[in-house]
Amino acid sequence: MNALCRVYYNNDSTLNNDSILNTITMATTMPSKKRIELNKTLTGIRGLDEITNGGLPQGRCTLLTGGPGCGKTVLALQILVDGAKNGEAGIFVAFEEDAKRIVTNAATFGWDLPDLENKELFFLDGKPRPEDIWAGDFDLTGLLAMLKAKSDQISAKRIVFDSIDVLLSLLDNPKAERRELFRLNDWLVSNNMTGIVTCKNNDSGLSGLDYKDFMQYMVDCVIQLTHEMEDRVAHRSLRVVKYRGSGFYSGEVTLLLGEKGAEIIAFPEKSEDQLATSARVSSGVPRLDSMLGGGYYRGSAILLSGAPGTSKSTLCGIFMSAACERGERCLYVSFDESVSEIVRNLMSVNIDLIKHVQSGLLHIESIRSSLAGTEEQVGNLRKLIELYQPQCFVIDPLSAIVHSEGDSRRRMPEKILTLTKSNGITLLCTSLLGNGGDSLNEETGIQISAVADTWIHISYSILGGERNRALSIIKSRGSEHSNQVRELIIDAQGITLADVYQSNGEVLMGTARWQKEQAEIAAEQLLLANVEYKRRVIELAQNEVNARVEILQVDLAVKQKELELLLATEATRLGHIDTTRDELWSKRSGDDSQPSMPHGQ
Numbered sequence: 012m013n014a015l016c017r018v019y020y021n022n023d024s025t026l027n028n029d030s031i032l033n034t035i036t037m038a039t040t041m042p043s044k045k046r047i048e049l050n051k052t053l054t055g056i057r058g059l060d061e062i063t064n065g066g067l068p069q070g071r072c073t074l075l076t077g078g079p080g081c082g083k084t085v086l087a088l089q090i091l092v093d094g095a096k097n098g099e100a101g102i103f104v105a106f107e108e109d110a111k112r113i114v115t116n117a118a119t120f121g122w123d124l125p126d127l128e129n130k131e132l133f134f135l136d137g138k139p140r141p142e143d144i145w146a147g148d149f150d151l152t153g154l155l156a157m158l159k160a161k162s163d164q165i166s167a168k169r170i171v172f173d174s175i176d177v178l179l180s181l182l183d184n185p186k187a188e189r190r191e192l193f194r195l196n197d198w199l200v201s202n203n204m205t206g207i208v209t210c211k212n213n214d215s216g217l218s219g220l221d222y223k224d225f226m227q228y229m230v231d232c233v234i235q236l237t238h239e240m241e242d243r244v245a246h247r248s249l250r251v252v253k254y255r256g257s258g259f260y261s262g263e264v265t266l267l268l269g270e271k272g273a274e275i276i277a278f279p280e281k282s283e284d285q286l287a288t289s290a291r292v293s294s295g296v297p298r299l300d301s302m303l304g305g306g307y308y309r310g311s312a313i314l315l316s317g318a319p320g321t322s323k324s325t326l327c328g329i330f331m332s333a334a335c336e337r338g339e340r341c342l343y344v345s346f347d348e349s350v351s352e353i354v355r356n357l358m359s360v361n362i363d364l365i366k367h368v369q370s371g372l373l374h375i376e377s378i379r380s381s382l383a384g385t386e387e388q389v390g391n392l393r394k395l396i397e398l399y400q401p402q403c404f405v406i407d408p409l410s411a412i413v414h415s416e417g418d419s420r421r422r423m424p425e426k427i428l429t430l431t432k433s434n435g436i437t438l439l440c441t442s443l444l445g446n447g448g449d450s451l452n453e454e455t456g457i458q459i460s461a462v463a464d465t466w467i468h469i470s471y472s473i474l475g476g477e478r479n480r481a482l483s484i485i486k487s488r489g490s491e492h493s494n495q496v497r498e499l500i501i502d503a504q505g506i507t508l509a510d511v512y513q514s515n516g517e518v519l520m521g522t523a524r525w526q527k528e529q530a531e532i533a534a535e536q537l538l539l540a541n542v543e544y545k546r547r548v549i550e551l552a553q554n555e556v557n558a559r560v561e562i563l564q565v566d567l568a569v570k571q572k573e574l575e576l577l578l579a580t581e582a583t584r585l586g587h588i589d590t591t592r593d594e595l596w597s598k599r600s601g602d603d604s605q606p607s608m609p610h611g612q
């Protein structure tokens with residue numbers, strides 16, 4: 012609750028408590044006023060409407076100030092053209108260049124000014140001529156009256172005064188110059204016209220009035236443009252210095268003058284929250300996918316860092332190939348190789364990108380990193396993303412477009428990630444080492460390593476007079492990953508990751524790993540031979556035992572047969588004895604009963 016409290020004093024200079032209480036009560040019980048929004052006019056310039064929260068103040072004056080070549084005239088004329096295309100007629104008053112030359116120069120942007128000039132635009136050539144003779148006091152009354160008549164005729168809503176300082180410098184009187192500037196501002200307000208005044212810095216010394224310093228207090232909106240060299244690269248920037256009655260982004264943004272005119276490279280401070288997905292995409296190397304716990308997260312940012320020649324580009328190529336095999340649209344941007352070189356080099360390791368380019372799934376763009384600054388390159392990447400709508404995006408190397416050490420360098424990775432993550436694009440970028448050393452070095456020289464979701468580092472391992480590539484995963488957010496250092500092997504068949512071999516705590520690579528493999532194979536073969544020998548010895552002993560058992564079994568069977576024969580013979584003999592005795596008793600005519608006799612008696 013907002014309350015306005017006024018403190019009253021009585022004649023004795025003491026606080027009047029009743030007055031204070033009544034004032035607070037009235038302030039807290041008064042209904043809040045409805046917020047009034049400022050009317051604005053869209054400029055049609057990408058990025059400018061965003062940082063001004065809806066465009067320039069409608070029916071008020073905006074000042075564009077800056078040095079030569081910073082884009083003041085182009086920016087003002089483009090705002091006028093956009094209004095004309097949307098039904099708002101406009102007037103362009105040129106005080107420095109011929110109006111015809113301005114129209115001719117603007118034709119390079121494809122605005123079709125001759126057609127608009129006959130319908131919605133009026134160009135007035137107000138450039139002072141050397142042969143003009145000035146007599147008496149000069150003011151803008153006559154000029155403004157003529158512009159008023161023309162404005163009523165075409166129902167103009169916008170007007171541009173280009174290089175007003177050239178005209179006012181003829182007065183050679185600071186007071187008169189101030190008076191005419193106030194007259195111009197009052198005329199714009201009274202006619203409800205959206206005015207744009209361009210003015211350069213007072214470097215010539217022809218006038219005692221610095222228009223930039225004076226006019227920025229008078230107008231409602233001030234936009235400052237600069238054109239400077241940054242690391243031997245031309246850089247245009249724009250900053251909204253002042254905007255009465257409206258919030259705006261006060262930071263410096265990049266101004267591009269491209270094929271279609273001016274464009275502001277402005278990005279939100281923070282990317283919109285995107286729903287995180289658990290879906291994975293393959294890196295193109297199965298063993299690397301296993302080390303990452305299943306591959307890269309879709310929509311994440313992956314950084315490959317390493318010294319030159321560590322096969323970062325090759326990993327990018329196989330990632331692109333795998334994505335195209337899945338039927339996904341891909342964009343490959345290279346800052347250090349031409350398209351033909353990329354295709355040829357990857358073909359040597361069995362990665363064929365030509366078929367994917369021909370199918371339309373893959374677009375490869377080669378850009379010279381020295382042609383533009385960091386911010387401009389980010390703007391170019393945004394245009395490519397909007398044009399090709401990729402699902403997977405490779406920047407190789409990202410470190411090539413970082414020229415400065417200032418704020419643009421620190422914020423560049425965040426802007427890149429804003430572009431990709433807001434569109435659900437899986438980004439894979441490479442970066443050179445900070446010092447180019449041979450040992451494992453985890454310094455990238457740019458700040459993207461801090462914001463990347465997955466960071467894979469490739470280094471050189473020198474052992475036994477050999478240089479071999481070693482791959483390790485520094486981090487992978489949201490998933491378990493291997494902590495092993497694996498040898499990266501590249502041959503005509505493609506890319507593989509070798510098994511880990513260690514000796515006394517040191518990872519073996521190259522011929523040392525091969526020797527370790529051969530030694531292990533020989534040891535395995537010797538062990539197998541010993542096992543086979545032992546098996547044969549045991550088998551022979553088993554056969555001998557089995558043979559002996561078989562002989563004993565035969566001998567036992569013979570003896571059993573002999574025993575059975577003896578028992579049968581004895582039974583026969585006893586039976587014969589009984590028969591003989593019975594017959595003998597019968598022959599003796601003895602009693603019916605006869606004594607029983609034991610066998611053998």
